[in-house]
Amino acid sequence: MDPRIKYLIKEIFKKAKEESGQTSVYACCKHLENRFREDFKCHEGTSSRSFARLHQKYVEESQRENSTPKPGLLDAMSQYLGYSDYRSFLLEDKPISFNGFINRLTKISVSERTLIGILILIICLMLSYTIFMNNPSGPPPPECMIWKITHFEIISCELSFNIDKAGEIIGFDEKLYENMKMIPKSEVRVGSSYYYKVDRDSLQFFSWYGLHPVNGEDLKPVTNYIMDKYIGNQ
Structure with a gap:
């Protein structure tokens, strides 16, 4: 199983859940069928049943199939995630958009956000200390x-x-x-x-x-x- 394709398919199902507001695999598969056929004009391998099989193979890992998604479908799935094609997806490797970052950040608990803030503060202090040690005389007087x-x-x-x-x-x-x-x-x-x-x-x-x-x-x-x-x- 190609781990890159596995990651790609997991991401499209994650996005489908966010877009549709549905949690069931069936509802997500129907949502993906509509999106890919209407927005990306990709009809081959984009039926709800095809997406269900992809979910079983790559997300649930409950079904073994030798076949992999065809290049056209891989390109369409990459475009669904914001890339120009599958090649761009492979080159950029797991981007997080600004909106995606904000969405993930808001889901982090208060204690986790506090910990992240403390870590950022420590890093800033360490950088300041390093800069000061490299220039012990400090900035020139006014x-x-x-x-x-x-x-x-x-x-x-x-x-x-x-x-x-x-x-x-x-x-x-x-x-x-x-x-x-x-x-x-x-x-x-x-x-x-x-x-x-x-x-x-x-x-x-x-x-x-x-x-x-x-x-x-x-x-x-x-x-x-x-x-x-x-x-x-x-």
């Missing part, structure tokens, strides 16, 4: 940045590495990092540049709005008046 005279530079957030700069380190801000620069007078433009008045006659110019990167005071937009007074024709 980036921070610090103002360096005219621009921001990336620096480690680990204070133990930069204890002398503890009060100057801030969290990484991509917009500030990319856009905030102290610029020379030659690059100052009305409408896109900002200034900070250091003293009566001295200004610092920046390429981005917001707060001064060192003292946190407000930056002001450069106006035509500021341009004329502090930059002029330089």
